Amino acid sequence: MVNGYAAASLREALEIRASRDVVPYAGGTDLMIENRKGVRYLFLNKVPELKAVAVDDRYVRIGAAVTFTEALACPDVPRLMKEALSRIAAPAIRNAGTFGGNLGNGSAKADTALIEVAADGKVCLASAEGGRVVDVDKFYLGRKKLDLADNELITEILLPKKGLEQYSYEKVGGREALAISRVSFAGVFAAENGKITNIAAAFGAVADTILRYKDIEAMLLGKTVQEAKGLKADYLNAYAQRMTLTRGRVSAEYRKRVCMNLLNGFLTKFGI
Amino acid sequence: MDGIRFTLNGTEVTYGGNATDRLLDVLRDSYHCTSVKCGCKEGECGACAALIDGVLYNSCCVALGAVSGASVVTMEGFRETERFTALEKAFGEFSAVQCGFCIPGMTLAAEALLSKNPHPTEEEIREGLSGNLCRCTGYNAIVNAVANAAREGDGLW
Ligand SMILES: Cc1cc2nc3c(=O)[nH]c(=O)nc-3n(C[C@H](O)[C@H](O)[C@H](O)COP(=O)(O)OP(=O)(O)OC[C@H]3O[C@@H](n4cnc5c(N)ncnc54)[C@H](O)[C@@H]3O)c2cc1C
Numbered sequence: 001m002v003n004g005y006a007a008a009s010l011r012e013a014l015e016i017r018a019s020r021d022v023v024p025y026a027g028g029t030d031l032m033i034e035n036r037k038g039v040r041y042l043f044l045n046k047v048p049e050l051k052a053v054a055v056d057d058r059y060v061r062i063g064a065a066v067t068f069t070e071a072l073a074c075p076d077v078p079r080l081m082k083e084a085l086s087r088i089a090a091p092a093i094r095n096a097g098t099f100g101g102n103l104g105n106g107s108a109k110a111d112t113a114l115i116e117v118a119a120d121g122k123v124c125l126a127s128a129e130g131g132r133v134v135d136v137d138k139f140y141l142g143r144k145k146l147d148l149a150d151n152e153l154i155t156e157i158l159l160p161k162k163g164l165e166q167y168s169y170e171k172v173g174g175r176e177a178l179a180i181s182r183v184s185f186a187g188v189f190a191a192e193n194g195k196i197t198n199i200a201a202a203f204g205a206v207a208d209t210i211l212r213y214k215d216i217e218a219m220l221l222g223k224t225v226q227e228a229k230g231l232k233a234d235y236l237n238a239y240a241q242r243m244t245l246t247r248g249r250v251s252a253e254y255r256k257r258v259c260m261n262l263l264n265g266f267l268t269k270f271g272i
Numbered sequence: 273m274d275g276i277r278f279t280l281n282g283t284e285v286t287y288g289g290n291a292t293d294r295l296l297d298v299l300r301d302s303y304h305c306t307s308v309k310c311g312c313k314e315g316e317c318g319a320c321a322a323l324i325d326g327v328l329y330n331s332c333c334v335a336l337g338a339v340s341g342a343s344v345v346t347m348e349g350f351r352e353t354e355r356f357t358a359l360e361k362a363f364g365e366f367s368a369v370q371c372g373f374c375i376p377g378m379t380l381a382a383e384a385l386l387s388k389n390p391h392p393t394e395e396e397i398r399e400g401l402s403g404n405l406c407r408c409t410g411y412n413a414i415v416n417a418v419a420n421a422a423r424e425g426d427g428l429w
């Protein structure tokens with residue numbers, strides 16, 4: 001085909017990626033809007049290795065070219081992820097949009113990336129030379145900047161199989177109406193023997209990258225819910241100090257207040 | 273170089289242009305499928321909907337290379353089916369069509385919904401049509417028409 005390569009296997013896709021100047025194309029829902037001129041696409045929508053969901057002993061492994069609709073129909077995909085997926089746009093977009101494309105776009109508004117950051121998810125990258133696995137939060141280097149080499153493709157997203165049962169997910173302002181002002185939040189909570197073992201909190205669409213502050217989370221790790229209650233004011237204050245948000249269509253102060261409310265709601269939900 | 277082969281409304285075609293071309297433009301300009309409307313080119317309005325291997329897509333968000341080997345159906349093909357007749361009748365009875373611009377997309381979205389879920393609730397119909405904007409009807413007539421088509425056309429989907 002003219003100005004395009006259709007790969008039938010991952011190996012073929014990686015060879016083309018290494019030897020030609022191509023833009024990976026999965027569902028096209030970001031690329032076709034960008035409408036870049038003079039590019040050649042590497043079509044990934046028929047690469048079987050990128051279309052599967054698998055489960056190993058630790059992770060649910062979602063292929064980069066799995067669409068949101070396919071993931072919603074898959075019993076292995078965690079409920080937290082499905083909640084975010086079901087609130088993405090409308091059926092025709094969910095039928096096309098993929099996990100790899102959502103990350104590949106590099107946007108802090110990417111709804112599946114928010115879940116991956118909150119869930120300590122990982123992204124698998126491959127080139128013709130080999131593969132590597134990167135924490136999703138480290139994959140984002142800055143605004144629209146990703147730790148992705150020119151010869152690499154995203155192949156899989158890994159989500160932990162266990163530990164995502166208790167969560168909060170909120171998306172404020174639908175994309176259609178309020179794309180620029182929206183805020184999204186995902187929190188994951190876990191406790192063992194009365195002690196908090198996870199209290200991940202991630203904020204999307206409010207800064208250049210998805211925000212998560214593990215050092216502030218550490219204040220409450222290992223504490224009982226009662227102890228955490230006592231530390232709540234300090235903990236919230238630490239977030240308020242740290243968060244510097246970009247101005248959208250609404251003021252940064254307003255967005256921050258929404259973030260703090262969502263964070264507070266998350267703590268309250270789990271008794272803190 | 274080989275062209276891009278796909279089936280359009282049941283006929284095999286070969287497109288010799290760029291793989292990066294927008295399906296919406298190619299359907300309208302090269303294949304004269306003018307039922308496929310351009311309302312936004314941003315994936316927001318659903319007027320450009322087409323079925324690709326039975327799945328609903330916005331053709332403004334699809335590059336030609338992605339339909340290589342696929343079966344593409346637009347209203348020009350769908351109107352030959354019994355299912356279309358059932359939807360057309362219901363849309364008529366419920367006065368669900370005003371200017372008509374959104375209707376090809378609405379109809380294909382209804383077809384995509386009913387082929388997965390032949391007896392949807394009102395909420396499911398609204399969700400199924402949520403990517404299709406209509407400037408005229410206020411949606412209720414369309415939702416009622418789809419519900420009626422599902423009832424009257426029982427067994428077709
Ligand atoms: C109307 C509309 C509503 C939307 N609503 C939402 C929403 O609510 N939430 C949300 O998060 N997003 C939304 N989006 C954005 C978009 O649908 C998502 O970001 C989607 O996940 C993109 O996936 P894709 O497969 O279509 O990506 P593509 O457009 O195919 O690709 C996007 C980017 O990723 C790169 N890429 C794709 N696959 C790979 C890979 N395997 N390896 C390396 N790079 C790759 C591409 O080169 C490109 O730069 C919306 C878009 C539209 C048009």
Ligand code: FES
Nearest residue numbers: 311312313318332
């Ligand atoms: S023209 Fe494609 S969704 Fe509006």
Ligand code: FES
Nearest residue numbers: 371372406407408
């Ligand atoms: S009937 Fe006019 S846009 Fe729907």
